[in-house]
Amino acid sequence: MMSSNQIKWLILAIPTLTIGIWEYLRHSILLPHISMELGNWLSPLIIFLVTITVVSPLFRAYENLQQELKQERESTQLMAERERIARELHDGIAQTLFLSSVQVEKLKAVSPNEEWKELQHSLYHIQEYVRRSIHTLKTENQIALSAQMQACIEQFQLDTGIAIDYRSDFQDSHFSQKEGWEIAACTNEALTNIRKHANATDVSISLASTSSTWTLCITDNGVGFDENLINTPNSFGLRIMRERAEECGARFSFSHLNKKTTVRISKGEQ
Known part of the structure; x- marks a missing residue:
């Protein structure tokens, strides 16, 4: 594959060499057969044809190469930023959570009759979420949305013993990396709310997509x-889901009908 400098030199050299060779042939060989006036008309025509057939593809190749280089630079910068955030999460939040877990163990030894199970359970889930976030940030290749959804569902079922009716009709290629991350994060947040607050015995999830909607x-x-809770200071989970949906251009809504609560996030639907 040619470098950008090689392509630039070819773009400059080909028209120059073409007109030079043409003028040489025109005056040394073709002069008895082609009049000066006709030769003057043929010169720009030859340059035009060479530009269309040879130089234009080189321009496109150069533009494509520049775009690839730009994407590579952006990808490198993104990975560096993700690595920085992952390091800060590990050095800050993850370490603090670990120390909190140790302190809870010490408190259990001092006051064994207190109810520490829920606090330990919450700390464990936060640690697992941070750990997965760090792993995702450090992973260069995108984790497929299907794998992220399956992980959320399996963790919920393991924690609660409630089997989720999961229906999927989508392709991972229909989602950008950001959309996949936000959908998985919203799913995890919704399941956390159900586990903590809903006292539910039946949970279902459906995710469907086309090339332009999901x-x-x-x-x-x-x-x-x-429904008015979404605007209250204590409703962090609902607000976070709405903000995540809006960040990837989707719409967030929820309803409670026929004794069932539904959180709905969609993009591209009319």
Whole structure:
């Protein structure tokens, strides 16, 4: 594959060599056969044909190469930024959570009759979420959305013993890396809310997509919640899901009908 400098030199040299060779042939060999006036008309025509057939593809190749180089630089910068964030998460939040877990173990030894199980459970989930986030940030290749969804569902089922009715009709290629990350994060947040607050016994998830649209629905038969809560200071989970949806150009909504609560995130639908 030619370098960008080689392509630039070819773009400069080919028209020059072409007109030079043409003028040489015209005056040394073709002069008895081609009049000066006709030769003057043929010169720009030859340059035009060479530009269309040879130089234009070189321009396109040069532009493609520049675009690839730009994407490579952006990818390198992105990976460096992700590595920085992952390092800060590990050195800050992950270490703090680990120390908190150790302190809880010490408190259990001092006050064994206290209920520490829920606190330990919450710390464990936060640690696992941070660990997965660090792993994802450090992973150069995109983790497929299907794998992320399966991990969320399996973790919820392991924690609660509730089997999720999961229906998927999508292709990973239909989602950008950001969309895949946000969908998985919203799913994890919704399942966390269900586990903590809903007292649900039945949970279903559906994710369907086309090349230009996708829809995620998460439904449970729990106690539900007031739709006005999304604007209250304590409703972090709902606000985070809405903000994540908006960041990738999707719409967020939720409803409570027929004793079932549904969180719906969709993009591209009319």
